[in-house]
Amino acid sequence: MGMVELQNGTVEAIHVHPEAPRGAPMVALDEAILETGTGIRGDRYAGLGIPGSHITFIAAEGIEGMVARTGIPLNAAETRRNVLTRGVDVNALVGRRFRVGEAICLGVKPCTPCDHLESVTRPGVRSGLSGAGGLRADVLVGATIRPGDAIEELEG
Secondary structure, three states: OOOOOOOEEEEEEEEEOOOOOOOOOOEEEOOEEEEOOOEEOOOOOOOOOOOOOOEEEEEHHHHHHHHHHHOOOOOHHHHOOOEEEEOOOHHHHEOOEEEEOOEEEEEEEEOOOOHHHHHOOOOOHHHHOOOOOOEEEEEEEOEEEOOOOEEEEOOO
16 A cells, blocks of 8 residues: 555635625624535535535645736635635545544536636736646535635545
8 A cells, every 4th residue: 555645734824705796705703614515604605505516625836826927916715615625625625534623525527717707807827827727615514614714635
């Protein structure tokens, strides 16, 4: 059995989509309640019942890389993703279970940048974030999460 290096990182920020017009700015939270099988309480995408729609993650490094390469300013809230991570390759978590604070999530599929994202930010964001658009995940075990919480890939 080869030892697989399991990933570890941290939550840098948490944002939700309020019940507001599509394209309204996301709201930053000091803590978020993840509910098993639905997503983040208070997020308008929670509970749609679509696998991979519960919660989204994006790596801070991916955003910073895009900004450095393209010069296009983009902040975490503008990416339309719920959880900003640091120290984790979120793409590598597809098909993997991982702990976020006390919660456990399952990576479902990459969250590709879309035209809507570009329309509410700046031209070039979609191609700039290509391959670094984030991760769609489901909540297997709910808990309250906060910025600073550990993210830890789980065995198996």
